[in-house]
Amino acid sequence: MPEHEVGTQEEFDAARAELLAQEKELTRRGDELARKRRDLPWVRVEKDYGFETARGTEPLAELFDGRSQLLVYHFMFGPPYEAGCPVCSSIADTLDPNAVHLKARDVTLICSSRAPVGKLLAYRERMGWSFDWVSAGTGEFHRDLGFVYTEEELRPFLEGEIPGTVRQLAEACGTDVPGYVTEAPGLSCYALADGAVYRTYVTTARGLEPAMAYYGLLDRTPMGRHEEGEDTHWLRRHDEYEKT
Template identity: 50%
Template sequence: MRQDHAVVSPREWLKARRALLDLEKEHTHLRDKVNAARLALPWVKMEKSYIFDTPNGPKSLADLFDGRSQLVVYHFMFGPTWEAGCPGCSFLVDHFDGMLPHLNHHDVTLIAASNAPLSKLEAYRKRMGWHFPWVSAEGNGFNSDFHVAFTQAELALGKVVYNFTELESANAHEELPGLSAFQKTDDGSVYHTYSTYARGLEEMVGTLMLLDRAPKGRNEDGTQGFVRRHDEYEDAPRRKAG
């Protein structure tokens, strides 16, 4: 195998590693500041009513909290006419099931919401072997209001709003990924507290965080270019070069 890195003595490696540790600690402290600023964001009261199709019948946004005070919704890219969910979104939510007992114990409900009909979501969930709650927002405007779903008419205008800025339609799609958080207060009111999009979702993907610490890192030709649905890797060439 071609060696791209310098080979040094353990003493020299330790010196380089300590220098990197200083940078990692700086990153950790900055992340702490970002987390504090995130918690300090103001809230917006949800005035619009949404009804979602769920395996247990129609439910409102407030119902989706499932008895807890906090709700995190992953806006999963799965359009009404699609036959399968987005591979990138599938990669991200592969990490959800193991989180559920910990989040639920900490008063947080985690779900996914997509514009595909519930029957398609349930069939795909069965294929993927997932257990996290997944609801259909088909026709209720929820994903559109959170700027992750766009009509052809909107795309034809040349620009859409995504990740809090205008995005050229040429770089957009009818569905895009995102995550939103909500708080329900004792009087039953629901507040939007946070949303994130695009690369803001990366920290939720534990596989990427681990790859960042592997010798070759993410070893990709484009952003998540190596990703497949987890039942499709046998048909894909194994990633070796890089």
């Protein structure tokens, strides 16, 4: 634990009150951004996407499962992977128990990946999740949203110095670096109205942090995320941590 300034209770209370005012302002700003997300123009989904599910092949509209809103987490599990991305797996740990609460608000939550559905369902069983998981296969669903790249597009990155964390995660997935980084994570949202499907929101990168609950909690601990300078990524699948 690093050395840190130690003060009196009165000093803490004064500093905490100042910080609380800023936290409340950030919350109000978050409310404003949430409204702007809802105000985005909808885009009608014209392509006839098909997905392999545990029930067979289904179109996008069927994935709503009788509800009017759909959240899709684009889980990094590409065709050559032998296991899901550890980071995406940590996100799925947060998504899974929330699915039942989202259903109560007319929202269906699923994951979509490009690996064969048999691989996805076997991995889901290993991890103990229950959300619906579909395979987009070789279709264009992930690609159209910017969550799949070609090796040619990634050539500048692949010809440079590959970070150790990328090599670590690729190995953890049972694939090589090109096979790993051609996939990307993301979240996309849809509405179903009068039989038509509309895309309403898309995000990736740090836009996914609301589904990474551990970061919000770590941000409130004395050492925070404490990731600076680490050569390997600390995240593991939940059944791979050493017991302490």
